[in-house]
């Protein structure tokens with residue numbers, strides 16, 4: 494099986510490279526993915542997928558087979574924006590191919606996986622028709638850069654698709670990634686009492702109330718302990734605002750915004766508790782709240798989610814990780830595992846729903862969101878071989 498799959502993928506090499514080029518050429522900023530989603534759905538139909546459509550949020554969804562084990566391949570096809578200050582060696586939307594590499598926005602994060610999934614699906618359909626012991630869903634998810642997790646949360650919650658296993662196409666440099674730190678965003682607000690600046694002793698300054706809390710948050714960050722394999726959690730004050738009736742008055746409101754990264758064993762309750770303890774220590778009445786992420790998809794669908802993205806990690810011995818390591822060895826000659834330092838759609842599948850999730854794709858994580866995005870086309874070919882074989886290795890488990 495391995496030989497026939499891999500040589501069928503080899504035979505599609507030029508089509509695969511043309512497809513990744515086309516995907517890079519279609520600009521698809523978060524919330525503005527209509528063109529690329531319609532292109533992907535049309536292609537999946539041409540490739541013989543059993544079903545291809547876009548859902549009520551605007552995700553592209555394709556299906557192959559209808560066997561009992563449900564596997565979801567997800568690649569988010571939105572990208573972050575190109576800013577004026579970035580310095581690109583090749584124009585970001587030309588999809589330049591040179592010396593065996595493709596360059597451009599999304600060439601790492603994470604259009605290659607989408608191209609690989611689609612071509613793997615085409616190969617599977619050509620070779621095996623309708624005879625699959627699994628159902629394979631291929632998702633081109635939207636809005637991930639702004640709302641990690643939400644597109645898959647939507648599919649599982651609202652579109653009637655409940656996968657048993659998930660494979661993410663975020664860059665892993667052909668390693669099997671098996672977890673990530675979680676993250677959450679919080680606010681702490683302090684209220685004071687305004688007074689004229691000339692009679693400041695009559696007021697209560699909200700900024701002064703916040704100062705010792707900020708100092709202790711800085712200390713807390715240094716105290717957080719690392720846990721393998723995800724490393725250390727962190728807490729950062731990312732923004733501060735204050736209000737006063739005028740520039741000549743005592744400030745009566747101060748609010749800080751916090752970015753908290755969570756390692757194994759850290760969760761929402763624990764994070765809120767450690768902040769409450771700081772507030773209590775200073776006998777403050779400051780209030781903690783968890784932020785919301787809100788927006789509208791290209792289909793006009795409104796969404797909102799709490800900015801809490803749970804940590805998740807699987808052991809190397811987990812059957813899903815093990816199947817991926819075996820597949821990697823066959824498809825690339827190597828098998829290494831790792832974890833992401835950034836956040837992925839796994840915060841929904843693994844973090845919220847507890848569905849075993851891993852990642853495998855070409856491209857280096859540290860190039861994501863930079864003007865240096867590039868991958869080796871040969872790595873994309875290897876990943877596509879992986880995608881074609883992986884469902885069979887998995888159902889053996």
Ligand SMILES: [Zn+2]
Pocket residue numbers: 569602603663664861
């Ligand atoms: Zn990504």
